Amino acid sequence: MxxxxxxxxxxxxxxxxxxxxxxxxxxxxxxxxxxxxxxxxxxxxxxxxxxxxxxxxxxxxxxxxxxxxxxxxxxxxxxxxxxxxxxxxxxxxxxxxxxxxxxxxxxxxxxxxxxxxxxxxxxxxxxxxxxxxxxRKPPYIKKLSRELRAEVFRHLSFDRDDSIKFKRDFLLRIFVSAAIHDIHMNQACENMELKSWIGEGNSVDPSNIRHQLLKFDPATVTRMFRRANGALFDIAFEHEYFDDTNEVAIDSTDWGWYGQGDASRDIQKTKPQRNFYYSWQFTTLALVGTNTPMTMRAVPTRADTDKGTLVRRLLRYAAQVTSFNRAYLDSGFYTTDAVRALESTGTEFIIQAPDRGQKIEGLQRLAVAKESEVEAVPHGLGGIDDEKHWLFAVKSQKRSRLRQGEPDDPTDDWIIFYTNIPLDDDDIDSLELATDFRNRWGVETSYRKLKQDFLAQSGSPRLATRMFYFKFAILMYNMWTVANVLGAEEQDYDLSSENFVKANRFTRAFEDDEVTLDLTDPPETLDSCWFPQGTSH
Known part of the structure; x- marks a missing residue:
């Protein structure tokens, strides 16, 4: 029995x-x-x-x-x-x-x-x-995935012809399958053919999907995902996800490229400690200070990208989504242009400074000599008034933990920050500012998870194709974030301890759903709600 x-x-x-x-x-x-x-x-x-x-x-x-x-x-x-x-x-x-x-x-x-x-x-x-x-009544997570797909996937338009017999919802879920298994699109198509609900003889041709991606240019990809993420932001706003005042982070993240560096002008040299020589570079804008972070924007960048213009664009975009009063930036934005752009918006900022430069090295040596917890000096970058901005040094616990024994140079354990927050104010604690920077929900960890759980493999040297894959990974990450918000609210769950649903469980609900949705096209006026029309990427 x-x-x-x-x-x-x-x-x-x-x-x-x-x-x-x-x-x-x-x-x-x-x-x-x-x-x-x-x-x-x-x-x-x-x-x-x-x-x-x-x-x-x-x-x-x-x-x-x-x-x-x-x-x-x-x-x-x-x-x-x-x-x-x-x-x-x-x-x-x-x-x-x-x-x-x-x-x-x-x-x-x-x-x-x-x-x-x-x-x-x-x-x-x-x-x-x-x-x-x-x-049949679907499990709760599968039901939640259907609701989000219906609202979000309709903004990702494929120009399908008679050669494609599958619906848009199914085609997009092939990208999810590729991300789950960390495989290429052709392998994901083969996997989806094995689903019991596909039906005998219904093959999924990966060339059709590649052909669809070839129709996209960078501007089209940007507009589609701006609208799709905008739909998610609307849902998050309705469920009081955004506070009255928020904080944002601007960071650089790379996606490894294992081919020749001259395959595309958008492929850049990467950091020497990586296991690849070249990569695609994206600058990301994220909301921080929440149990369920969201990435609001990802812009492909090159070494010659103007950092000031980039920062202004990202902060202008952030202001369209929510109000914010502080920005955290990685060391790639320790430039005069980026700082002047931040100043022009009136935003408080903290930038991690690179470990080089006469004044930075002097501050590190001073901190070591005095054995203090924090040291700060006025400093204006690139001719900016010294009285307005500050450098401050804090001992890095992370660097100490990762190293065995004493450092070759005692200054190696000190991390430097640059800020426009007045450190001579008695109410300002530099150690708290450093903690705020470190606790910005672990940007590096979150993007590692994004690339591990939500990003499919691709060998394409086309910028638009790479943008589609990377922005689709961010969209799925944001959908997972909103699923946690909705699930926690509906099921009275505390997100401060752990997520309501694991990432793998959420994406599996996409891949294994026997129901393929009929996605309605969005109204033409959607962009006017949150995001202006634009062609920049």
Whole structure:
């Protein structure tokens, strides 16, 4: 007897009492390998975890009601579990299963519900499955992904002709599949053909997708993703994601290129410590100081890009999305042009300065000699009045942790910042400013995650194609962010400890969804709401 058969028999034995039926099942015999899953929960052992999960999948009770039931010792005795858990914990049980386990329990639940459809117990269980899988009630994360796809993917237009028989939603989910598995588009097409709901003989031709990308120029890519992200910002705004005053970060991130450096004028030399000589460079604008960060803009840049013009463009864009009073910038923006652009907007700023220059090296030596926690001196970059701006040195805990033993040069442990915040003000604490900079949600870590979980592989030397892939990765990252915001709000979940849904679980809901959406085109006036029309990239 398999698990669905045993559970169906137990429901009859328990006269429709689902908790008692699940509690009496010998899961150790019916579910092979259950002992291998003791790490699924800190509250339940593996057997209890699967009992509670089965109950959640089959009952028509909401998670809040199940959590209340678990507070009752008599209910726990019937279900054969020992501990009670909160509703947010119940919401996340499914996130801890592998895709293979999820598919297994999908089949178990479908078979059990189908078996009891004509029995006297049918009205005690959740919505019974239809033979048409599109009418089945989807898991919460899959439902959330559909809602976001409907709002966001419609802004990404493909000029499809008769040679392409798949809908836009499906084509875009191939990009998601490529990102999940860190593969190229042709491999992702082959993977998607294996989905059971594709249908026999329906091949996905990667050349069609590559042809679509060849139709895009940089300006078109920029406009599409500006609109798509704008739709996400609208949703985030409606759910009070933005504070009255926010902080932003401007950073440079690279995407490695393993071909020849002369393949495109947009391919740049990269930092010597990387495992690649060349890369595509993007300057990003992100909202900081929140448990769920969003990247608002990504601009491809070259070594000769004017930093002042770039900073003005990004801050002007940020002002269209939300109000902000401070900007954090990496050392690539320690230039006179960038600083003058920041000054022109009246924005407070903190820039990490490079470890070079006579005054910077002198400040580092002074800090070492005095063994102080922080040292600051007035300094105006490139002829700017010294009385307005400051350099300050703080000992870097990160550099100390990463190194074994003492440094060759004691100044190596000191990091330098440049700011227009008046450090001679008694209310200003330089150490707090350094902490604020370090705590700007870990920009480097977030972009590593973006490239690891959301960015597909590409060998294209075309700027527009590279922009599409990189901006699509940012869009997916932002969709994941908004999914966390919506899920936390709807399920009363605290995001300060961890995300509501893991990135891999969220993207899997895209790839494995048997439902392909009919995406409606957005109204022509969308740009006028948040973002002006433009062709710059």
């Amino acid at each position: 398999n698990l669905p058969q045993a559970l169906y028999a137990a429901i009859h034995w328990a006269d429709g009492d689902l908790a008692r039926a699940i509690g009496r099942l010998s899961l150790r015999d019916l579910f092979i390998g259950v002992e291998e899953h003791d790490d699924l929960s800190r509250t339940f052992d593996a057997l209890e975890f699967f009992r509670v999960y089965l109950y959640l999948r089959l009952t028509d009770e909401a998670e809040t009601d199940v959590a209340k039931n678990l507070d009752d010792p008599e209910f726990r005795d019937r279900l054969n579990v020992t501990e009670t858990v909160s509703q947010p914990t119940l919401n996340r049980l499914g996130d801890r299963l592998t895709e293979r386990q999820m598919r297994y329990f999908d089949r178990v639940v479908a078979q059990v519900l189908a078996a009891i459809e004509d029995s006297r117990y049918a009205d005690q269980f959740d919505e019974l499955p239809s033979p048409d899988t599109e009418e």
